[in-house]
Amino acid sequence: MIALVILVAAFIVARILVSVFKRVLKRTKIPELAASFLVQLITALLYVAVLLAFFSALGITVSSIILGLSAVIGLILGFGMQDTLTNLGAGVWLAVLEPFKKNDYITVSGQTGYVKDVGLMSTELITPDNTYIMIPNKMVWNSAIVNMSHLPTRRFELTMTFKLLGDVDSTIRAVTEVLKKNPEVLQNPEPKIYISNLTDSTVDLQIRAWAGTEDIGLISTTVKEELLREFDEKN
Structure with a gap:
């Protein structure tokens, strides 16, 4: 009974500490993704501490539990299942180096979408058509990351065929x-406007212009x- 009371109390204390930690992080200049990663890491560590306190209250020696966990970790590594630790380490580096921020539009490991979160084990993306994608952190870390939101401006291109408004120069001016x-x-x-093809009545133009990243x-x-609309009115 005492052990159960300790478990509940320790769980409540852990939740309070996590809540306080979140409020403290909000007052800092830590990037949102890094803060989210830290909260998840601290939460996991506190829950481990809660379990250790519970086992201690049951009379189980904590040192023996830690020794057992060490043996389990050794077995995991021995059987080549170290992906969990690799993903955790990659998550730390992604949070620290911050190659992208929350809501950035990126392409990584063959997937494209808006960054939702970087967790302990995986990075979450939401595609423009609202599909959820979860990518293991190690795959993100080991892949080229293309961040379309990182810079304030981007170039867009259009190739269109226009009816000539008298001549090519008049068409380009329009x-x-x-x-x-x-x-x-x-x-x-x-x-910039380039001519890619020209006939007696039409011209193919390649248009290259710049806009703010948020408008792209x-x-x-x-x-x-x-x-x-403009050329429909003029022709």
């Missing part, structure tokens, strides 16, 4: 005016719609 009117299209760096998801579609 496209340029549309790009200038859109406030989300940056003018520095200046948009819709900007190419928006610009394409604006160009289609």
Whole structure:
């Protein structure tokens, strides 16, 4: 009975300590993913401490438990099941070096999505179509990480066929005016327009322009719609 009371009390104390630790982290400048990883790590360690206190209350020698755990860990490593420790170590490095932040849009280990969390064992992504992906931390750490959200601006490209408005230069000027009117299209760096194919009546143009990273998801579609409307009115 006493052991059960100790277990419940220790569990409550652990929950309180975790809650306090979360509040302390919120007041610091620690990145959100690193803070989340630390909370999970501290929670796991506190629960281990709770179990050790419970076993101690039952009269079981704690040192013998630790010795038994050491033997189990040795067996795990001996049977080549060290992936758990490898994932934990990779998670630590991901939290410390922070190659991406929460909600960053990344491609890693062949998967692309928004970062949801970095846990003790795995990294969680949410794809644009709302699919959940869990990748072992060791695979994330050992893969090239492409972070599309890291820099403030990104370039987008469009290739479109236009009816000539008299000549090629007039057509390019019309496209340029549309790009200038859109406030989300940056003018520095200046948009570039290249001719990829030319016939007697049409021209294929490759448009390369820049936008803020937060706008990049819709900007190419928006610009394409604006160009289609503009040229529909002029032809």
